[in-house]
Amino acid sequence: MATIYEVSALAGVSLATVSRVMNGGTRVSEKTRDKVNKAVEALNYRPSSIARSLASNCSNSVGILVSELHGPIYGEMMSGIEKQLRTAGKHVIIAAGHSDAVSEKDGIEFLIDRNCDALILHVEAISDAYLIELAKSKHPFILINRYIPQISDNCISLNNRRGGYLATKALLEHGHRDIAYISGPLWKMDASDRYLGHQDALSEYGIICNETLLFESNFQEEGGNEGILTLLDTHIPFSAVVCANDEMAAGAMQAARDKGLAVPDDISVMGFDNILLAQYMYPKLSTVNYPVKDMGKMAASWILKNIYQAPQPEITHVFEPELVWRDSVNSL
Amino acid sequence: MATIYEVSALAGVSLATVSRVMNGGTRVSEKTRDKVNKAVEALNYRPSSIARSLASNCSNSVGILVSELHGPIYGEMMSGIEKQLRTAGKHVIIAAGHSDAVSEKDGIEFLIDRNCDALILHVEAISDAYLIELAKSKHPFILINRYIPQISDNCISLNNRRGGYLATKALLEHGHRDIAYISGPLWKMDASDRYLGHQDALSEYGIICNETLLFESNFQEEGGNEGILTLLDTHIPFSAVVCANDEMAAGAMQAARDKGLAVPDDISVMGFDNILLAQYMYPKLSTVNYPVKDMGKMAASWILKNIYQAPQPEITHVFEPELVWRDSVNSL
DNA sequence: AACATTAATGTAAGCGCTTTCATTTGGTTT
DNA sequence: AAACCAAATGAAAGCGCTTACATTAATGTT
Known part of the structure; x- marks a missing residue:
């Protein structure tokens, strides 16, 4: 690998000049710029990013x-x-x-x-x-x-809270009143914010948030799966479930179906994130877009x-x- | 940020010695090693990976x-x-x-x-x-x-070819004879190998591969979608389709359903890759594992x-x- | 033509390490 | 105590660049 020395020698200019043309910036005459570029070309010179970083203190x-x-x-x-x-x-x-x-x-x-x-x-x-x-x-x-x-x-x-709000509000607007919630780990900010938004929407409709309809899960498909099963086991009726992300929604839909429940006829599912696959799930998943x-x-x-x-x-x-x-x- | 100089000064040893203890390898007496480590600690010294790379020619x-x-x-x-x-x-x-x-x-x-x-x-x-x-x-x-x-x-x-073979063979073993194929871009090695495997299986069963049942697509959901639609339009009957990856399989299932076809009752779908979501599709996708x-x-x-x-x-x-x-x- | 300006180029000192080679140290041997 | 040797340590030369500063060349002014 050619170094800047060789370029400078071949071009017949100093190191500093080569450095200048390599870095664009400062004024160098057309003529010397050409000479340098020719030498660079000829030697197939590529500056060492390491040396550059060391000297310039910028990696x-x-x-x-x-x-x-x-x-x-x-x-x-x-x-x-x-x-x-x-x-x-x-x-x-x-x-x-x-x-x-x-x-x-x-x-x-x-x-x-x-x-x-x-x-x-x-x-x-x-x-x-x-x-x-x-x-x-x-x-x-x-x-x-x-x-x-x-x-x-x-x-x-x-604005995760608003996202959570939007998700649940959509459900409420469509007549759902008993809404379960499968959350991500609540110690994670985004998970708790989304849940807060859920509660916002509920209270806007004068509904008291039922803690037993909350299942705290892990943001993974398998967690959605487990979530819906647990929720179903409580025998508290609910017509819809909002999942704090699409992957859990996929798991939830799957598990609901395994239990013989049709989506959305027996149970509605709302996701969050709008991952690419959301539109290829069956049924296509309603969700909240996360850009x-x-x-x-x-x-x-x-x-x-x-x-x-x-x-x-x-x-x-x-x-x-x-x-x-x-x-x-x-x-x- | 402290440099190796400061460490060497504080520890009262030479640069080389500091370098030695930082890099583990060579022999340094317990005593000096301790001195150096103390100085490192005291100054919260972290070697500069850049300088190290420049000197050692290894990044x-x-x-x-x-x-x-x-x-x-x-x-x-x-x-x-x-x-x-x-x-x-x-x-x-x-x-x-x-x-x-x-x-x-x-x-x-x-x-x-x-x-x-x-x-x-x-x-x-x-x-x-x-x-x-x-x-x-x-x-x-x-x-x-x-x-x-x-x-x-x-x-x-x-071994993509074997994967393609496995996918189609499974279909054949289960009685399918008219098998469509939605491929990835055939200029891509993996796509063409998988297709080759498909043909291998077919010919093993004495079936002539029908080129009109091949749709060359893009490895994306939307491509699977388009694929199944095009295939259906040919009006050549087929009971199963193998998709060269799971994403296209998702698209294909979706599109088939939109056309009123049930999966797997009206049409069987085989994927490839075994992405995480494959098991959360509906129906759960049969596929080929790609480790x-x-x-x-x-x-x-x-x-x-x-x-x-x-x-x-x-x-x-x-x-x-x-x-x-x-x-x-x-x-x- | 003499001088002042400004643009172009060169010089050389680092950047913070590694590593070769030389030197010192301390323990053994005789 | 002298001689020897291996182990530990140090001195110093890079690694390939950037950049402040010094120098030279080119241009403009009066």
């Missing part, structure tokens, strides 16, 4: 920490981020935090040690306090899908703007969910 | 190029890779290739420019020739889900073994698919 890399690398939501999110960042010539280092505090801290340290210029964090288990503290350090980061008032500028989040890809892009924009001083359009910090009406809910 | 990073960051398959794959690599202290830089030759080459160059020690490539559009050439360069890589005889040692692949996570792990192992000289268990280069029998196929 051009941003670290992403998500709970899992698989799963429809994280995939979309990373997809949005990577696209945005790569066109800007930045690269993306990823790590998984597995929704576990220790593992998440590990991941953050790992990424920081890797000299990331900034981090995009999707963390669930780590405390607000830790994050607030981190914000004081000189390691910039943006939080995705989480809102912490003290550092609101570092947050890009979905996660856009949020990923926005997080990337924030970094481009705040860390790399690239001009960017206005940053949106909180995104609004929207109801997506399909076939899994019927009218009473 | 401890491996680049991953997948077609898309979203999608159930890639997610599982990356998940397997990241887990394996991170426990070894390596980090993972990702890029997307979008199944497009130009974009894939871009991605490879991008990762190489980032000084990755090795690459894990899931590329579809790039030619064999290019990769064979690349193998001659000093940039090590492992190909995942692709087999090129000339560089077989760099390949970790699924993609294990393959990701294996790719990581290969790198750990071949690039970082870490001891690893035996490397498996070709993985075998397995039939997963569920409810979307009936017996004739």
